[in-house]
Amino acid sequence: xxxxxxIGKEELxxxxxxxxxxxxxxxxxxxxxxxxxxxxxxFEKKFSKKMNAPxxxxxxxxxxxxxxxxxxxxxxxxxxxxxxxxxxxxxVEAIIESRGIxxxxxxxxxxxxxxxxxxxxxxxxxxxxxxxxxLGTPARLDEIKxxxxxxxxxxxxxxxxxxxxxxxxxxLGNFGDxxxxxxxxxxxxxxxxxxxxxxxxxxxxxxxxxxHDHGHENNPKLPRWEDSRSSSGFNYRMNELQGxxxxxxxxxxxxxxxxQRKSAxxxxxxxxxxxxTLRKSPKxxxxxxxxxxxxxxxxxxxxxxxxxxxxxxxxxKILPEAxxxxxxxxxxxxxxxxxxxxxxxRKKFPKSYSYLSKAVSIPxxxxxxxxxxxxxxxxxxxxxxxxx
Ligand SMILES: *Cc1c(COP(=O)(O)O)cnc(C)c1O
Numbered sequence: 001x002x003x004x005x006x007i008g009k010e011e012l013x014x015x016x017x018x019x020x021x022x023x024x025x026x027x028x029x030x031x032x033x034x035x036x037x038x039x040x041x042x043f044e045k046k047f048s049k050k051m052n053a054p055x056x057x058x059x060x061x062x063x064x065x066x067x068x069x070x071x072x073x074x075x076x077x078x079x080x081x082x083x084x085x086x087x088x089x090x091x092v093e094a095i096i097e098s099r100g101i102x103x104x105x106x107x108x109x110x111x112x113x114x115x116x117x118x119x120x121x122x123x124x125x126x127x128x129x130x131x132x133x134x135l136g137t138p139a140r141l142d143e144i145k146x147x148x149x150x151x152x153x154x155x156x157x158x159x160x161x162x163x164x165x166x167x168x169x170x171x172l173g174n175f176g177d178x179x180x181x182x183x184x185x186x187x188x189x190x191x192x193x194x195x196x197x198x199x200x201x202x203x204x205x206x207x208x209x210x211x212h213d214h215g216h217e218n219n220p221k222l223p224r225w226e227d228s229r230s231s232s233g234f235n236y237r238m239n240e241l242q243g244x245x246x247x248x249x250x251x252x253x254x255x256x257x258x259x260q261r262k263s264a265x266x267x268x269x270x271x272x273x274x275x276x277t278l279r280k281s282p283k284x285x286x287x288x289x290x291x292x293x294x295x296x297x298x299x300x301x302x303x304x305x306x307x308x309x310x311x312x313x314x315x316x317k318i319l320p321e322a323x324x325x326x327x328x329x330x331x332x333x334x335x336x337x338x339x340x341x342x343x344x345x346r347k348k349f350p351k352s353y354s355y356l357s358k359a360v361s362i363p364x365x366x367x368x369x370x371x372x373x374x375x376x377x378x379x380x381x382x383x384x385x386x387x388x
Contacts, residue, residue, distance in 0.1 A: 002290070003189040003249045003256055005366050010251065014039065014244035025240045027058075029224055039243030044196070046250055051171045053179070053198035055205035058238035058246070059212055062160045062182020065195035066094030066130070068236055069178045072199070072208035073154050075100045079127040083158075084113040084139075085328040085352040087132040090182075091158050092328065096336045100127065103340070104328045106351040109280040111293060111359065112139035114351070119147045128154035133162030133172050134326075135318070135361060136188070136260075136288030137281045141167050141175050148176070156180065163188045164257040166286035173198055183242075188256055188288055189249040191242040212236040257288050259366030264289035266368055267376060274380050279359070291317050291361040299357040301383065306360060308379035314372070319361035327356055 018024070021035035040058050048056035059065050070081070081100040083091050086107045095102040103121050108114040113131050129148055131139045141157075148155040155176030159165075162172035163181050173179025181187075183194035199205040210217045211233035219227055238246075264287075271278070271294060279293040296302050302320040309316050323330050329346040331337050341348045362376065 002185075002187055003183075003252060004185055006252055006256065007190070007245075007249070010248040011245045014248045015241060018240050018244055027237055027240060027243065028218060028220070037240075039240045039247060040238045041243075043238075043243040043246040043250070046247060047196055048198060050250060050253070051174050051179070051198050053171075053174045053200065055199040055202065057197045057199070057205065057209050057212065058243060059195045059197060059236040060238055060242075061193050061236075062158075062180060062184060062187070062195040063090040063094055064212070064236040065180035065182065065197045066091060066156075066158060067097055067234075068208045068212045069156050069180050069197050070094060070098035070100065070128070071211040071233070072178065072197075072204045073128055074207070075127060078125050080123060080125045081128050081130060082118060082121055082126060082153075083130040084132055084134075085349040086111055086134055086322065086326060086356060087158065087328075088160065088326055089331065090160075091130055091132060092331065092334065092337065095130070096334065101125070101340065102337060104337070104349065106349055107355060108140070108351075109355065110137060110140060110282060111135070111279055111355060112137065113144060115140050115143035115147060117351075118144060119151075122147075122151050122153065126151065126153050128156055130156045130158050131176070132158040132160070133165065135293060136161045136165055136290035137279060137293075138162065138165060138167040138172055138285045138287070140282050142282070142284075145175060154178070160187060161290050162288060164253045165288040167282070168284040174200075177201065178204065183246060183249070188260075188290060189246070189253050191238075191245045191249065194238055194242045194246060207231075256366060260289040260364045261287075263364050263366060263368035264292050266373060267292050267362060267364070270373060270377050270380070273377075274384055289364050291319075291363050293319060293359055293361040295355070295358045296360065296383075297358070302358050302360050305379070305383040308382045309360070309362070309376070312375040312379050314375060314379065315363055317361050317363040319359040320357060322356050322359075323353075327352065329353055 022033040024034040027040040159173035160182035183191040215233040
């Protein structure tokens with residue numbers, strides 16, 4: 001958890017800068033009014049540098065980031081986009097909104113995409129894979145990237161939870177062709193609502209930049225009505241207020257991740273005493289530790305653990321209650337998924353269901369207090385006292 005714990009003066013100063021210089025809230029134009037202040041543009045530049053990616057495009061949300069990423073690769077009817085069963089609904093919503101066909105893989109003990117199941121689900125219609133670094137733990141990127149390359153499939157990383165994490169020294173989001181980020185209020189860094197898309201390829205970036213701005217092939221030297229255009233698009237432009245907050249939050253990203261890691265370490269030392277298994281993280285991972293996830297031996301025990309934690313005021317973010325908003329097997333409200341998986345969708349990902357129903361997640365805060373450690377310890381003590 002997250003940037004909202006240290007939001008304040010610095011963000012306000014960036015916003016004040018806008019209002020001290022004409023108060024232009026639109027990312028483009030109005031050059032004579034703004035005294036050279038372009039917050040969104042500056043945020044993009046700083047973010048791309050931080051992620052070591054050549055191009056970055058700011059957008060209105062993490063969901064928009066996914067939609068824009070899919071627009072960049074030009075989805076045609078019948079194109080299939082593969083993603084994993086454990087993710088937030090937004091990943092699949094973006095596929096549906098892009099008129100792609102969502103294909104869902106099982107997860108493994110990383111709680112991210114199972115590379116073997118990914119390869120099994122590739123067909124001649126597969127256009128892209130969206131891998132998700134759920135709750136800040138990297139997916140098995142090496143294996144997934146190899147498979148994607150072999151089959152000439154675009155690799156997109158939904159890095160909504162992975163911002164500030166690394167894998168083999170490479171920032172998460174910059175491993176595949178496109179990386180998407182969310183800056184909603186619960187994420188590692190926040191702009192209230194907002195997102196970012198990073199690219200290696202200039203053509204993909206240009207396509208995305210135009211598409212997120214009604215097709216404007218923006219030329220800052222021309223008035224907007226003279227911009228060229230080659231396709232229609234939509235509006236997912238970030239505004240200057242969000243850009244300003246983003247600049248200040250980005251400066252704090254390392255501190256947030258470091259703080260989370262430190263807290264996680266302390267909680268890990270408590271977990272060690274109990275008969276539970278930690279979620280696996282692939283070798284070479286630098287996790288963001290948005291949450292700490294462990295498995296207990298059966299679903300009943302997971303619920304008991306959750307209740308013990310909750311009764312002490314400790315939320316269990318997403319797990320074991322993921323089976324609503326974060327597990328594809330629960331999304332019987334999406335006809336596009338039912339078309340492929342049928343009414344009995346809940347039964348279609350047994351391996352994922354088995355992992356998720358035995359998992360408990362403890363949200364990690366930067367500001368860890370010893371009192372919290374005591375509460376977690378007591379909750380676990382009570383959980384494991386009686387056998388089920
Ligand atoms: C938060 C989240 C999103 C969506 O981001 P928003 O900014 O809330 O639209 C997408 N994917 C995952 C995995 C997320 O957790």
